[in-house]
Amino acid sequence: MTDDLPLTHEDIAEIAAILEQSGYRELDLATRRFRLRVAQGEGADGGMTQEWQWAGAAGEAAAEAATIQADPQAICSPLPGTFYHAPQPGAPPFVKPGDAVGPETVVGIVETMKLMNPVHAGRSGTVAELLVPDGTLVAKGAALIKLT
Amino acid sequence: MIKKLFIANRGEIALRVIRTARRMGIQTVLGASEADATSLPAKMADQVEMVGPAPSSQSYLSIDKVVAAAVRSGADAVHPGYGFLSENATFARAIAAAGIRFVGPDIATLEGMGDKLAARALAVEAGLPVLPGGEAATRADVHARAAQTGYPLLLKAVSGGGGKGMRRVDRAEDLDTALDMAQAEAQAAFGNAAVYVERFVARGRHVEVQLLGDGTSAIHLGTRDCSIQRRFQKLVEEAPAPAMPLAAREGIEQAAVRLARHLNYRGAGTAEFLVDATDFSFYFLELNARIQVEHPVTEAITGVDLVEQQLLVAMGKQLTLTQAMIRPVGHAIEVRINAEDPDADFRPSPGRATRAEWPAGSGVRVDTHIGLGGEVPPHYDSLMGKLIVHGDTREEAVERLGKALESLHIEGLPTTTPLHRRIVADPRFIAGGVDTGFLTGLA
Numbered sequence: 001m002t003d004d005l006p007l008t009h010e011d012i013a014e015i016a017a018i019l020e021q022s023g024y025r026e027l028d029l030a031t032r033r034f035r036l037r038v039a040q041g042e043g044a045d046g047g048m049t050q051e052w053q054w055a056g057a058a059g060e061a062a063a064e065a066a067t068i069q070a071d072p073q074a075i076c077s078p079l080p081g082t083f084y085h086a087p088q089p090g091a092p093p094f095v096k097p098g099d100a101v102g103p104e105t106v107v108g109i110v111e112t113m114k115l116m117n118p119v120h121a122g123r124s125g126t127v128a129e130l131l132v133p134d135g136t137l138v139a140k141g142a143a144l145i146k147l148t
Numbered sequence: 149m150i151k152k153l154f155i156a157n158r159g160e161i162a163l164r165v166i167r168t169a170r171r172m173g174i175q176t177v178l179g180a181s182e183a184d185a186t187s188l189p190a191k192m193a194d195q196v197e198m199v200g201p202a203p204s205s206q207s208y209l210s211i212d213k214v215v216a217a218a219v220r221s222g223a224d225a226v227h228p229g230y231g232f233l234s235e236n237a238t239f240a241r242a243i244a245a246a247g248i249r250f251v252g253p254d255i256a257t258l259e260g261m262g263d264k265l266a267a268r269a270l271a272v273e274a275g276l277p278v279l280p281g282g283e284a285a286t287r288a289d290v291h292a293r294a295a296q297t298g299y300p301l302l303l304k305a306v307s308g309g310g311g312k313g314m315r316r317v318d319r320a321e322d323l324d325t326a327l328d329m330a331q332a333e334a335q336a337a338f339g340n341a342a343v344y345v346e347r348f349v350a351r352g353r354h355v356e357v358q359l360l361g362d363g364t365s366a367i368h369l370g371t372r373d374c375s376i377q378r379r380f381q382k383l384v385e386e387a388p389a390p391a392m393p394l395a396a397r398e399g400i401e402q403a404a405v406r407l408a409r410h411l412n413y414r415g416a417g418t419a420e421f422l423v424d425a426t427d428f429s430f431y432f433l434e435l436n437a438r439i440q441v442e443h444p445v446t447e448a449i450t451g452v453d454l455v456e457q458q459l460l461v462a463m464g465k466q467l468t469l470t471q472a473m474i475r476p477v478g479h480a481i482e483v484r485i486n487a488e489d490p491d492a493d494f495r496p497s498p499g500r501a502t503r504a505e506w507p508a509g510s511g512v513r514v515d516t517h518i519g520l521g522g523e524v525p526p527h528y529d530s531l532m533g534k535l536i537v538h539g540d541t542r543e544e545a546v547e548r549l550g551k552a553l554e555s556l557h558i559e560g561l562p563t564t565t566p567l568h569r570r571i572v573a574d575p576r577f578i579a580g581g582v583d584t585g586f587l588t589g590l591a
């Protein structure tokens with residue numbers, strides 16, 4: 001696997017230095033596993049750039065929740081992540097059906113990239129239904145809780 | 149000797165470790181979750197062992213799974229990177245019990261330093277100053293401590309690091325909600341919900357010292373200033389700490405070495421201090437017993453490969469570097485390119501890079517696992533890469549950083565790049581020596 005080795009940052013600096021002193025604007029090299037383009041940027045103060053592409057990396061677009069309907073009755077997830085009903089495992093849920101909520105009421109948590117992001121109700125109402133089970137991975141905009 | 153190194157991590161740091169290991173002729177195994185099976189480090193490692201499904205609690209944070217994967221791989225050493233299990237004494241003990249070397253300090257040191265409260269006590273023993281605050285086991289204790297320290301205060305995870313499980317609390321009525329969030333975050337990130345209380349210093353600078361030890365002798369590799377933070381996570385780091393009298397810098401460096409010697413420290417570590425921005429008095433915060441995200445700025449000014457030093461010490465070698473051999477040259481700055489939207493309160497923005505043009509050139513280093521089409525999964529940290537520049541002077545480094553940021557183009561997901569462009573143009577940053585309140589005052 002070491003045949004077409006990953007170039008180090010020292011290697012890139014060296015390639016950039018060679019390019020800078022040559023009449024060439026860019027170097028574009030490809031192996032079976034990666035493609036690297038080191039280029040002098042366009043325009044007056046265009047700096048040197050490096051661009052990497054790895055075999056298999058550009059595949060199909062990430063599964064995006066395409067079919068999320070904007071439900072005016074629902075509180076939606078402000079960002080993708082894992083939706084939790086309660087602040088901690090075993091703790092009582094933030095809200096349950098029948099609870100009255102105000103715009104600032106925290107109704108759940110979405111954990112994204114290890115950060116706990118509180119989900120606010122956003123408006124006043126009464127909780128009708130928790131649409132998503134505790135601990136579910138949700139997309140941005142996914143309906144989480146139905147209000148009446 | 150180490151023949152085969154298992155990397156219990158992901159992303160740019162996994163790639164960083166692979167590069168040095170390969171240069172040293174060491175075979176590499178990446179322990180990857182299902183979400184990272186086709187990641188760049190997985191392509192680069194000589195071997196890949198799966199450690200479980202995407203959520204880190206079932207993969208990178210699962211001691212049983214990671215140890216089993218390491219054993220299965222036939223590795224004779226484990227590099228834990230940063231975050232995840234890197235400072236987990238139970239993990240280090242399980243690795244040792246499996247007859248594998250742990251690239252990190254002694255288990256006793258991890259136990260002492262992984263518990264931030266015990267670390268405070270050890271620092272006091274070594275004669276280092278600390279902030280008012282301390283242990284708070286129950287909700288009632290947290291309230292009692294808060295009454296002593298006053299507001300604003302910080303809730304910090306006992307097993308913390310990287311700002312996770314940390315919350316600033318300005319008013320008593322916010323304490324309960326903040327405590328719930330901090331504990332939940334601490335539980336998710338470290339598997340331990342315990343938090344403690346510390347007085348919050350509004351106009352402080354965050355200065356840290358890179359340490360290297362072999363159990364007998366210990367040296368420092370100078371300071372890093374990491375005052376520009378959001379959510380207590382560093383965004384910009386530089387070495388050495390700018391706009392600080394030499395005597396103040398040396399005082400902090402000496403204190404850090406004193407602590408390392410007191411602990412008979414083995415490996416690479418970082419002592420973090422809060423420094424008063426006006427009179428340069430300093431307080432010990434914590435000692436991170438692992439490689440830091442921002443280690444490249446120290447490498448840039450000292451020419452020392454810190455991962456190589458970690459591996460050499462793990463092999464049982466004595467440090468061949470002495471304090472006199474560490475002669476820092478010039479100034480280095482690192483900016484973190486995160487998948488976050490700086491215009492939407494740094495909301496995490498997982499996704500796929502449809503364009504990934506990074507700067508290159510002399511004095512420029514980029515450590516990243518994100519190329520064209522590279523994916524940032526929602527399960528982990530938002531770090532996409534680090535841009536590090538080095539110049540003969542700080543002025544030159546700042547200028548180089550500004551130019552490099554102009555050549556950085558990532559599309560497909562929002563990143564912190566536009567924020568860094570604003571930072572590098574800010575007169576306070578250009579002057580140097582800003583405090584941790586810098587971002588709030590950024591135009």
